[in-house]
Amino acid sequence: MNIDNLKLRTKGLIPLVIMTLVVAGMVAFGAAKLAAISDAAGEIIEHRDVAAVDLVRATRAMMEAPYSAFGALLYDPNAPEGKIAVAGFPKAIADANMFFDEGSKLAPDKAGEISKFKDRFQAIAGKAKRPIEIGKAIPPLSLGRKIKPEELDQFAEGAVLMAEIDMQTRTLISDIVEFNSKLIAENAQAAADLRAQSSQATTLLVAVGTLATLLAGAFALWLSSAKIAAPLAQLAGRMVALAKGELTVHIEGQNRRDEVGDMARAVLVFKDAAVENARLGREAVARSAEAEGEHGRNEEAQRSAIEQERAVVVLSIGAALSRLAAKDLTFRMPADIPEAYRKLQADFNEAIAQLQDAMRSVAGSADAIQSGTHEIATASDDLSRRTEQQAAGLEETAAALDEITATVKRSAEGANHAREVVVAADGDVKKSAVVVRQAVEAMGAIAKSSGQISQIIGLIDEIAFQTNLLALNAGVEAARAGDAGRGFAVVASEVRALAQRSADAAKEIKGLISTSTTQVDQGVKLVGETGKSLERIMAQVTEINDVVAGIAAGAKEQATALQEINTAINQMDQSTQQNATMVEQSAAASHSLSQETAQLSSLVEQFKVGGASDGSAMRRELQKVAPHAFEKPVRRPAPSAPAPAPKLKVANGSAVSKSKESWNEF
Amino acid sequence: MSNVSEKTAVAAREMIAFLVASQEFCVDVMSVREIRVWTPATPIAHAPNYVVGVVNLRGAVLPIIDFAARLGFPPTQPTTRHAILVAQIGERSVGLLVDGVSEILTVTQDQIQPPPRVGAEIASKFVSGVVAIQNRMICVVTLDSLVAQSVDSMAA
Numbered sequence: 154m155n156i157d158n159l160k161l162r163t164k165g166l167i168p169l170v171i172m173t174l175v176v177a178g179m180v181a182f183g184a185a186k187l188a189a190i191s192d193a194a195g196e197i198i199e200h201r202d203v204a205a206v207d208l209v210r211a212t213r214a215m216m217e218a219p220y221s222a223f224g225a226l227l228y229d230p231n232a233p234e235g236k237i238a239v240a241g242f243p244k245a246i247a248d249a250n251m252f253f254d255e256g257s258k259l260a261p262d263k264a265g266e267i268s269k270f271k272d273r274f275q276a277i278a279g280k281a282k283r284p285i286e287i288g289k290a291i292p293p294l295s296l297g298r299k300i301k302p303e304e305l306d307q308f309a310e311g312a313v314l315m316a317e318i319d320m321q322t323r324t325l326i327s328d329i330v331e332f333n334s335k336l337i338a339e340n341a342q343a344a345a346d347l348r349a350q351s352s353q354a355t356t357l358l359v360a361v362g363t364l365a366t367l368l369a370g371a372f373a374l375w376l377s378s379a380k381i382a383a384p385l386a387q388l389a390g391r392m393v394a395l396a397k398g399e400l401t402v403h404i405e406g407q408n409r410r411d412e413v414g415d416m417a418r419a420v421l422v423f424k425d426a427a428v429e430n431a432r433l434g435r436e437a438v439a440r441s442a443e444a445e446g447e448h449g450r451n452e453e454a455q456r457s458a459i460e461q462e463r464a465v466v467v468l469s470i471g472a473a474l475s476r477l478a479a480k481d482l483t484f485r486m487p488a489d490i491p492e493a494y495r496k497l498q499a500d501f502n503e504a505i506a507q508l509q510d511a512m513r514s515v516a517g518s519a520d521a522i523q524s525g526t527h528e529i530a531t532a533s534d535d536l537s538r539r540t541e542q543q544a545a546g547l548e549e550t551a552a553a554l555d556e557i558t559a560t561v562k563r564s565a566e567g568a569n570h571a572r573e574v575v576v577a578a579d580g581d582v583k584k585s586a587v588v589v590r591q592a593v594e595a596m597g598a599i600a601k602s603s604g605q606i607s608q609i610i611g612l613i614d615e616i617a618f619q620t621n622l623l624a625l626n627a628g629v630e631a632a633r634a635g636d637a638g639r640g641f642a643v644v645a646s647e648v649r650a651l652a653q654r655s656a657d658a659a660k661e662i663k664g665l666i667s668t669s670t671t672q673v674d675q676g677v678k679l680v681g682e683t684g685k686s687l688e689r690i691m692a693q694v695t696e697i698n699d700v701v702a703g704i705a706a707g708a709k710e711q712a713t714a715l716q717e718i719n720t721a722i723n724q725m726d727q728s729t730q731q732n733a734t735m736v737e738q739s740a741a742a743s744h745s746l747s748q749e750t751a752q753l754s755s756l757v758e759q760f761k762v763g764g765a766s767d768g769s770a771m772r773r774e775l776q777k778v779a780p781h782a783f784e785k786p787v788r789r790p791a792p793s794a795p796a797p798a799p800k801l802k803v804a805n806g807s808a809v810s811k812s813k814e815s816w817n818e819f
Numbered sequence: 820m821s822n823v824s825e826k827t828a829v830a831a832r833e834m835i836a837f838l839v840a841s842q843e844f845c846v847d848v849m850s851v852r853e854i855r856v857w858t859p860a861t862p863i864a865h866a867p868n869y870v871v872g873v874v875n876l877r878g879a880v881l882p883i884i885d886f887a888a889r890l891g892f893p894p895t896q897p898t899t900r901h902a903i904l905v906a907q908i909g910e911r912s913v914g915l916l917v918d919g920v921s922e923i924l925t926v927t928q929d930q931i932q933p934p935p936r937v938g939a940e941i942a943s944k945f946v947s948g949v950v951a952i953q954n955r956m957i958c959v960v961t962l963d964s965l966v967a968q969s970v971d972s973m974a975a
Contacts, residue, residue, distance in 0.1 A: 628923040632833040632848040
């Protein structure tokens with residue numbers, strides 16, 4: 154293995170370089186993922202959801218347009234409610250156009266469909282102008298006012314137009330609601346994808362980071378234990394054995410090209426020298442013990458100095474790596490290191506400084522992302538609140554429409570009742586006409602009888618006249634007869650008096666009859682006029698009947714139309730409530746995104762990248778950690794890695810339950 | 820009645836009263852033959868304006884004189900309620916057209932006053948006296964003077 158041939162300095166740097174590369178890769182991957190997620194979430198929240206809300210507002214304004222047209226048709230144009238209705242119509246059209254345009258701008262890929270909706274609405278709004286003109290032209294509906302037939306025709310024309318407009322508006326609104334539901338579903342899908350992506354990225358980041366750290370740590374451990382410490386310890390053992398005089402000991406690693414190899418070769422030289430010395434000693438046993446002891450001491454001192462130097466280096470490197478494994482990037486290798494290893498110390502410090510800078514920028518990015526996701530969550534909350542307000546407004550509109558529907562129904566019932574009353578009056582008038590005709594006939598009969606009586610009276614008068622003449626003649630004859638006719642004269646006188654009384658009575662009756670005839674004539678005239686009046690009343694009542702029937706039919710149609718509008722508003726209300734739910738879910742998603750970002754931040758914060766405040770703590774930890782430098786970094790990620798997962802689940806669960814609660818409240 | 824009979828016993832005259840132009844006149848009942856209802860008369864050419872014409876009275880030709888016109892009043896427009904008084908003047912019978920016949924009065928001589936001698940002599944020629952009873956003024960007509968000239972002239 155050629156790792157043995159690398160210099161110790163290089164071996165010490167390899168884990169550092171791997172660590173740096175892993176951290177840099179994680180940071181780059183996390184930053185790219187977060188930027189992509191942030192962009193997508195921004196698109197959903199700032200454009201797509203707002204476009205959906207704009208469409209809902211547009212439907213609200215579209216509802217307002219026919220509603221205003223109805224008002225303009227029904228109410229007095231000079232009354233406040235009429236003015237509001239007439240003024241509300243163009244405003245509703247302008248609002249709807251504005252919301253359509255905003256929706257097109259916010260969702261350019263849906264602009265074609267939104268523009269079609271807008272065109273359809275323009276066509277409907279163009280039709281609604283005619284009923285408003287009719288509403289201005291004809292007098293308003295009011296109790297007791299007669300409606301002229303032409304006005305009723307106009308009114309009916311307006312009602313028919315309004316029915317058509319209402320149907321088209323309903324169709325259009327249901328299309329828009331369907332389209333909007335699709336849009337919102339797309340948004341929800343996109344948000345869900347985003348969340349899955351985010352969660353996936355986080356999991357990936359944590360898993361890869363943990364794995365890479367583990368691998369790098371293991372590799373560093375293996376490298377420093379198997380490739381640095383073990384050969385050195387072995388060599389030290391051999392050197393100790395050699396120092397003890399076991400000259401037969403075998404020195405390994407002479408073919409290694411690193412410092413250990415150099416040391417092995419040097420030890421071999423020492424061993425050879427020792428063997429030589431032993432041989433020389435055995436040859437010159439006679440040499441003085443002082444000289445021999447001094448020689449041994451010198452050799453001992455030199456060997457121990459080298460060993461001490463290496464032990465210090467290994468200890469420093471081990472401590473530094475242990476701090477690195479403990480995610481402490483503030484640690485620097487101390488300067489009290491042998492001259493030969495100064496370069497190793499400088500390179501280690503440089504690498505760890507680079508790593509510290511990289512981690513610091515990662516922490517900054519994570520903070521920025523956290524604040525961004527926090528803003529997204531706030532915006533989602535605002536959106537959710539506004540959607541709830543809109544739903545409440547729609548509910549109020551539905552309630553107001555219910556009231557209007559009830560009023561129109563009542564007026565329809567009133568019109569029906571009026572129609573029944575008019576029918577009854579019509580029947581009474583017809584009966585009265587028959588009675589009047591009979592009265593006229595009776596009067597005619599009375600007049601005829603009076604004429605006959607008059608004739609009879611004339612006859613009686615004539616007879617009285619004749620009788621009078623006869624009596625006079627009798628009187629004349631009696632007078633001529635002288636005394637003989639005296640009695641006869643008395644009888645003639647009596648007869649004449651009777652005839653006179655008959656004539657007087659006949660004259661009186663004639664006068665009475667004549668008065669009666671005049672009165673009967675007058676009565677006939679009056680009864681005839683009454684009959685004509687009744688006929689006129691009958692014609693008017695028939696007209697009223699027609700008008701009232703028209704009003705009743707119109708009111709019934711209005712009631713039906715209003716019922717349909719009510720249904721549409723209720724559907725809109727439900728859609729808005731569903732929107733509110735979806736927005737709540739979106740808010741919850743952004744909250745959980747925020748929490749996950751916070752977790753990312755906390756993960757990054759585990760790396761100590763600066764801060765003089767915890768320097769002493771770090772030092773204490775270093776002292777504690779130093780003896781077990783290769784145990785803790787291996788264990789620590791293991792318990793910390795699974796920890797976020799349940800936390801994440803809990804966070805999600807709480808978010809869901811919260812949204813459910815709020816849905817129930819809603 | 821008994822009173823009347825006593826008076827008549829003194830100097831009673833039966834007079835028949837009639838109306839012409841809203842005035843009451845009377846003639847002696849003995850000069851009246853009968854009273855008839857107006858029947859249309861046949862006009863006579865060249866007759867005076869007060870002669871209405873002639874009628875057939877049971878086969879005899881009876882001239883009819885409009886009494887009002889004869890007295891100078893506007894001519895009468897006769898109807899079935901007008902009466903014809905058939906009077907006996909001398910040997911002739913003459914029909915007098917009057918507005919109506921009222922009654923038969925019993926008048927004593929002292930109740931008849933002479934007509935006022937003022938003014939027209941023609942009037943006094945026809946009226947021989949005035950009866951004033953019970954707030955009534957009744958002129959007593961002299962038939963002879965009334966008819967004499969006219970009937971004579973007509974006959975001539």
